[in-house]
Amino acid sequence: MASAAIVTGAGQGIGLAIAGALHEEGVALTLAGRRRQPLEAVATALGDALVVPTDVADDVACAHLVAAHAGRHGRLDVLVNAAGYAVAGTMESTDPADWDRLFAVNARAPYILMRLSLPLLRATRGLIINVASLSGVEPADGLAAYGASKAALISLTHSLAVEAQGDGIRAVTINPGYVDTPMATGLTALSAEEMIRPQDCAEVVRMLLRVGPRARISQIDIDRMQ
Numbered sequence: 001m002a003s004a005a006i007v008t009g010a011g012q013g014i015g016l017a018i019a020g021a022l023h024e025e026g027v028a029l030t031l032a033g034r035r036r037q038p039l040e041a042v043a044t045a046l047g048d049a050l051v052v053p054t055d056v057a058d059d060v061a062c063a064h065l066v067a068a069h070a071g072r073h074g075r076l077d078v079l080v081n082a083a084g085y086a087v088a089g090t091m092e093s094t095d096p097a098d099w100d101r102l103f104a105v106n107a108r109a110p111y112i113l114m115r116l117s118l119p120l121l122r123a124t125r126g127l128i129i130n131v132a133s134l135s136g137v138e139p140a141d142g143l144a145a146y147g148a149s150k151a152a153l154i155s156l157t158h159s160l161a162v163e164a165q166g167d168g169i170r171a172v173t174i175n176p177g178y179v180d181t182p183m184a185t186g187l188t189a190l191s192a193e194e195m196i197r198p199q200d201c202a203e204v205v206r207m208l209l210r211v212g213p214r215a216r217i218s219q220i221d222i223d224r225m226q
Contacts, residue, residue, distance in 0.1 A: 003124075004028040005078035006069050008056055008113070011038030013181030014131050015082030017198035018205050019046065025209060027078065030069040032056070056083045056109035057101070066116045076120035080205070081110040081153075082131040088187045091144040099145050106132075106149035111156055114171075118164070125168030125213065129205060130157045132173040134221055143187070150175075158218055165216060172217050174204050177224040196224055 005022050009015030011033035019029055019042060029049040031039045036053045043049040050072045054065045069076060085105035087098045110130050121128065135143045136150030154173050161171040178188050180195040188195075204220050211217065 002026060002028045003077040004030070004069070004073035004075050005080060006030045006032060006065065006076065006113075006117070007080040007082060008032040008054065008065075008109075009081075009083035009131075010042055011035060013082075013183060014176075014179060014198045014201045015080070016042060017202040018080050018082055018129075018131075019049075021199075021202035021205055022078065022080075023047065023049070025206065028073050030065070030072065032065050033083065056081075056113065057104040059112055062109065062112045063116060066113065066120070070120060075124055076117055077124045077126045078129065078209075079113065079117045079121065079126065080129045080131070081113060083109065084131065084183060086143075086146050086183050086187055088142050089145065090142060094145040102145050102149040103152065106146075107152040107156065110153055114160060118169070121164075121169050122167045126170075127208060128157070128160070128169065128171040129208060130154075130171070130173045131201065132157075132175045132219075134175050134177040134223060137175050137219075137221060146187075154219060161216060161218060168213065170208075170213075170216060172208060173219045174201055174222065175219055176201055176222040194224070196222055 005027045007019045010019045010031035023046040032054040039051045052065045052068045054061045132153045133150040135147035136154050157171045157173045178195045180192045
């Protein structure tokens with residue numbers, strides 16, 4: 001039976017690039033995102049992928065996503081949490097409602113999905129890939145709340161990596177700087193040529209698929225060439 005993966009945020013940006021790389025590696029896919037139309041376009045391009053529109057900030061929707069994946073594929077080898085939300089602003093200027101949404105999407109949703117997926121991942125000694133951000137590793141001017149939400153995700157992933165290693169499950173964060181995605185448009189004035197490519201993150205995923213089962217990688221930072 002072929003390996004199978006769930007990819008959130010698969011309709012665009014980093015999630016789309018990772019979904020493409022996994023497809024090329026022969027991994028069966030479940031594609032999740034808020035909007036059905038982009039997901040269906042990706043599924044058409046990649047072949048027989050399962051499309052499950054999902055607001056990852058909704059616990060019930062997350063449970064439906066994992067159940068739908070299990071019903072179609074019967075196994076889960078890779079969970080990719082690439083869905084994200086971003087708001088630029090200083091701590092003082094960030095509205096508390098934006099803070100709540102940042103943590104709901106960037107930290108709580110991966111927690112919920114990882115928790116729901118652990119029984120399936122134990123059976124395959126699977127891999128969890130959480131897309132965080134370099135702003136969660138080191139301070140970034142104007143990204144206080146966003147960086148805090150990604151720092152929470154990095155810490156959570158590190159803790160799970162230790163907890164789950166006895167089951168053969170690996171958990172890693174990919175922490176890129178500014179990536180050429182629609183989300184980055186509201187965060188930086190950098191041109192596309194000045195930013196990291198989504199495909200660069202996807203190539204890191206290919207590497208993670210190939211390393212041996214005893215290689216426990218906690219995080220991979222991708223900085224931007226100046």
